Amino acid sequence: MHFEYSKRTQEMLERVRAFMDEHIYPNEARYEEESGGPDRWKIIEVIEELKPKARAAGLWNMFVPPTHGGTPVHHFEFEGTPLTNLEYAPIAEEFGRVGWSSEVFNCSAPDTGNMEVLARYGNHEQQQQWLVPLSKGEIRSAFLMTEPAVASSDATNIETSIRRDGDEYVINGRKWWSSGVGDPRCKIAIVMGKTDTSAPKHIQQSQILMPMDAPGITKVRPLHVFGYDDAPHGHYEVLMENVRVPAANIIFGEGRGFEIAQGRLGPGRIHHCMRSIGAAERALEKMVKRLKSRVAFGRPVADQGVWHERIANARIDIEQARLLCLKAAYMMDTVGNKEAKALIAMIKVVAPNVSTRVLDMAIQAHGGGGVCQDYGLASSYAGQRTLRLADGPDEVHRVTIAKEELKRYN
Template identity: 65%
Template sequence: MDFEYTPRTRALQDKLQAFMAEHIYPAEARYDEEQAANTAAGNRWKPLQVIEDLKVKARAAGLWNLFLPESEYGAGLLNQEYAPLAEIMGRVPWSSEVFNCSAPDTGNMETIVRYGTAEHKKQWLEPLLDGKIRSAFAMTEPAVASSDATNIESRIERQGDDYIINGRKWWTSGAGDPRCKIYIFMGKTDPTAPKHSQQSMILVPADTPGVKVLRPLHVMGYDDAPHGHMEVLFENVRVPASNILLGEGRGFEIAQGRLGPGRIHHCMRLIGLAERSLELMCKRASSRVAFGKTIAQQTVTQERIAEARCMIEQARLLTMKAAWMMDVAGNKTAKLEIAMIKVVAPSMACQVIDWAMQVHGGAGMCQDFPLANFYAHARTLRFADGPDEVHRNAIAKWELGRHAA
């Protein structure tokens, strides 16, 4: 394993860091102000102009669609090459959208690239790659424990040349955005088939009759507008049979192909979030005095800073190993490494952000600093794309099997 950055990665890192310094960090206040203005005007879900303006600059700088490996689309970077770039974007949670590298669009685009037909790619992938539309992924359901995806009860039933879709989904990220034009929906086509062949995935245009967004779900007090995580009702939704991905019973196969890259992208970005939190922690600790000396001189703070640095470096190395495994052996072979980093990175980020909040005192809890929002974001990712417990179980089963007689 050689984790030295390639010349292409180093060049893009320099360009991306310069873009962040010139355009993204100075726009953080404008982002908040514009969102507050939209809220005051009663239009909280209106796309933010600051993002749209920055997208134009990102495209002009050649910082667009960096995430798609092994594809004729995008920049053609390997996962290992993309990881340090995603880390930089992760320092500001909303900045990935500026570069058309944000979830769930990245996972949905990868799904259509891998499993969609030429017609699917023309109709949905191309406008997504162009940033003209957005998308959502409808898998989790409120009525069942969806950490076990075999529990999913939504139905996709063939009727002539169409499929009829019924189900209630939640945590459908991206469905709050008025530019969301396409859902990837997971449901059962044959409840009598073997357990992992019951599910299928199908493309559902957002304007199809019977699709109804019921409400936004708040994430520890944040509604994440204009992106949003919505509860959505699908009631007798009719779509052409050609919208099915790969065919009936292939839902789990698609899910593994989609969720692997999505999981590691989250981890890449979390490392950047932790790095920025540690940076804020150090600056605050060096500038505040308590009990006759700076907070940075307090032994407890020094211990936490040192531990944070160790934890970030460990997580970065495991992320790079997982990315390397995906590149050289494929997503399926790398599933253990992906599971491990999906456990490690969110917990690491939560701990580092928590320590940074402690150093900031009361300021760390309010809107004057981004740390409370960072924490809510990182804590959510202990659930997204599979909760910690599911990944820990998979890791433990592999380890037990390795040592079995």
């Protein structure tokens, strides 16, 4: 087996790291300053300033793989540099070192998943109206799937109604953890709901494009994550009351919602995992630097045995997670998302658990500083801990893994 990155991957990785060193890390403090204040739901100037630089550097829309298992992903020509999942994995890991950086490269959720949905399942008109401006970074989008009234880990429970009425669909329902709704540039949402409750349970659902300025949409409240509101992007509770959208806004036809969701969530899950590894790597770096700079009880903290064990465990965990992530990405590229679903489930369990463990150790190493805003560890921990629920909780992914294992012995 060959564990080194390809020549193309290494070249792209060097370019991304150079961009991060020149433009991202020096602007972390500026981002924190601009994202603070009483008006937090706003466009962050530093990100908008850096986007043209990333585009000019050819570091744009890198998340779009040319194929999944040999099947073309889309028939829409994206501006940018499409990479395979295996090539994109170390790139996304670099983005994970700074939570907001992926937006600079137009590689941030939920836009990435929504762009893949439109590219793979949208028609020409839908692509021209929404995919083109999304791919150029001119607008942002949201994804509305999870609901507060049901156990949304089972997507067949979703109750939002999408009812046909002549040349329109009428949407009624309540969603939460609606990623992206708080961003002032959010112009379009993909909503999952039921068009036919009498159909077999996996073809009751459909997905539809809902313009965010449509009458009947109420942004109820932003949801906090361990006290963080995640502005300006955020996660919202959204109420939809008799929201009317053109019938042409249905994606891929009625009853295809579950199929689209599975196609969307595979890449989305592994992108999160790639970034989780980067978050863990950055946390380990901060932890080691902190331990080497502090003296307690007459000697450097880094010399104390308990920290040797923790550093070693962190490095072992990260290396194992990275290899599993790369294997999952490779399988997605070579045999497709469906055949790779067990590996995607495995890394979705492993990566957030590893990142939260490493971040917890890094917080401990920083003492009181670890839980305040000065080192970025507390907010990173909140985000990584949430990933054990986002895109399916650990328990659901473990069921997938177990079922695939049991099939081997039929």
